[in-house]
Amino acid sequence: MSFGFIQPWMLFALAGVxxxxxxxxxxxxxxDIVFWGAMQFLELGRKTRRRIRLEEILLLLLRIGLIAIIVLAFARPWGKGGAFNALTEGVRRDVAYVIDGSYSMGRLTGDKTPQAAARQWIQKSxxxxxxxxxxxxWEAREQVVPRVESATSDLQQVREQIDRLPQPAGASRLTAAMTRAIQQLNQGTNPIRELIVVTDGQSFPWNVGDSTLWARLDDLRSQQTIKPRIWAVDVSDLAALDAPNFAVDRLELSRTMTVPNFPVRIRTTVRQFGGVSARRPVYLSINGQRLQDKTTVVSLPPDGEAPIEFEQRFDAAGSYLVTVSLDDDQLPGDNASHSVVTVAAAVPILLVDGRPSLDPVQSKSFFVQAAFGGATPDAAWVRAATIPPSELNAARLEGRDAVMLLDVADLDAEQVQALEAFVSKGGGLVVATGPESKPDFYNGPFGRKGKGLxxxxxxxxxxxxxSEPVTIEGESLAVPWLTRFKPGSxxxxxxxxxTTWRTLKPLHPGEADPAERPGAAPAGPAISAPVIAAQLKNGDPWLVTRRYGEGQVAVLSAPLDSEWSTLPSKNDFVPFLHELLFSITSRGQGHTVETGAPLELQLPRGVPAESIRFRLPDGSEVPAEPGSDDSRPIARLKSTLxxxxxxxxxxxxxxxxxDYFVxxxxxxxxxxxxxxxxEQEQLADHERMNFIRDVADWTAAVDDDSPRAEVWWLALLAVLGLLVFEVAMTRRLVRSGHGVLDAELDPAEAADMG
Structure with a gap:
């Protein structure tokens, strides 16, 4: 609040007081006093004289105040802020709030979380x-969530949205939310615009070191018609930030799809931030049920970590939620990590034998059929059908999870098209090259310079x-499903x-075919970069994989028989084939996704998507939407905020x-x-933003924006009031003096004077 005068030189007239x-x-x-006979009757008592003297002094002060206020009125006083705001209409403003919705806002400190404090701060402001x-x-999560997107003067609507904010979870992208808020503020009509970011004072979401990110934000802000002021509000308990925190990292599964009683390895890392050396129990839960025999204890140094690995077999087909967790601490949002394993009764696959023979031993599929269909406990895990290349068509692919091309020489255009459609919709494809494989076909219509399969x-x-064979480089087996095959006991x-293999040169989908028309729009399914999953000792790739649409492709540089290698004679041949098959099968993929990605549940024929409801983490339920086509019915949830x-x-x-999703x-x-x-100074540089804690800090700055309110008219009202009071006091003084005189005379004296 401030105060001043428009014509301060008029204050010199205060000398008139x-x-x-x-x-x-x-x-x-x-x-000179002249005594005369009746003088004695006019003398007043001591008490009366004292009262009259006090009234005279009060009257003097009134006259002094009257002159002072008249002078102040002519000096034209003004004020702004505080109570003076009530005397003006004020300057209207557009205010955008960004509230941090990340899981760190759920930290338990004292009697409330930072999110509760943030709600209270906004409500008060x-x-x-x-x-x-x-x-x-706006709520800053991994995806920016507009809670009140269009600016409104209905504050009750805003209060209701604040009360309905979900529990904090996930990470936050503060700068992305600030960008959206600034863009919305530019559509406002009021002359002052404010952006208030309410967080818990944590360093990470600010991305202080990303100068490019902040340069883009500064550029956006400078382009606005009216540059908004940015306020960063810290609602945290500063002492709580020093408390240690324990966290479970993401889960890494050896496979997301398996069959009953086939082992799945579950890996993660437990971390401590700050603190002292500590021991923490780590739990494994399946579908929310903790497995007591799988509990382990880890020792964690300050700011240290420890790797964790569990192995689990599932008895029956179904969808399983896998959870690794810790006991709760002040920050429960990172005490558990989840993933989903899909267990199928068996995996139906199609083997395409590139060299069928009446003598089964001479065929290219002999060892693979033996691995998948022998009289062993593993036999039920895979249901394999074998066909020659000439019989491959879209109908034979129906109902299959994967296809294996075993040293197939080539295919016609219709067969290639059927395979592309099969893989793009989630099917798996293994290509085991060999002596029959024709490079012209695989590099031509089948590969298309990295744009094909x-x-x-x-x-x-x-x-x-x-005499000089080449072996597999054990250290190259780094992808999760291959790590079990690293050299060991x-x-x-x-x-x-x-003794023989084909050289594989990985192709990136961005390497354009010179024959294609320049500037043509990309078409077809999304294709990822290739991954060399395993190498030979000489550095040549042995196994190359990549995603093609929703499916997966794996290419081997040698056949899966004994013609070019000793692979079928090894103990690891059967488990390797199963691991390879399960790694490219997409039935269990897509159940663990990133924030914002849609959820898709493949349905049996005849089951409508409308019969499926998705239950969200907050307990609410929403109906599924139909997706894809009739040949592959899908229940879809588009938004996963x-x-x-x-x-x-x-x-x-x-x-x-x-069916679980994570x-x-x-x-x-x-x-x-x-x-x-x-870091605060770096963020506040060039007047980019101001850091505050209390609402009063913000309102003080708001008061500075208020217009000056002239209050000379109040001074004139005061003059009128004082004039009335002065007249009343003068009249009282005169009348009371005569009244006292009459009272002090006795009746006889009063009669004689009369």
């Missing part, structure tokens, strides 16, 4: 807004002397000897177990380190 004082002093001058001010509300260019066969995959566990439920069969998130906010003074 001396006039009543001078007049009063002159009225007290000494005169809304009470300081005036009629005509507008408000928008082939992830690598196929060269001619490369033989070596039988009883592991012999790396000892496979190759909340991280956590989702369930697909069959409304007409509530007794059926749910929307995962970045764990970087587990580091609760607060913004340092240096």
């Amino acid at each position: 001396s006039l009543p004082i001078i007049a009063h002093l002159l009225s007290k001058r000494k005169f 809304l009470g300081t807004l005036r009629t005509g001010d507008t408000v928008s509300l 082939m992830p690598a260019e196929l060269a001619t066969a490369r033989p070596v002397p039988a 009883g592991i012999d995959l790396a000892t496979v000897r190759f 909340l991280p956590g566990v989702y369930q697909a439920l069959r409304a007409n069969r509530p007794q059926d177990p749910p 929307v995962d998130f970045d764990r970087a906010e587990s580091n609760l380190a607060a913004l340092t003074a240096t």
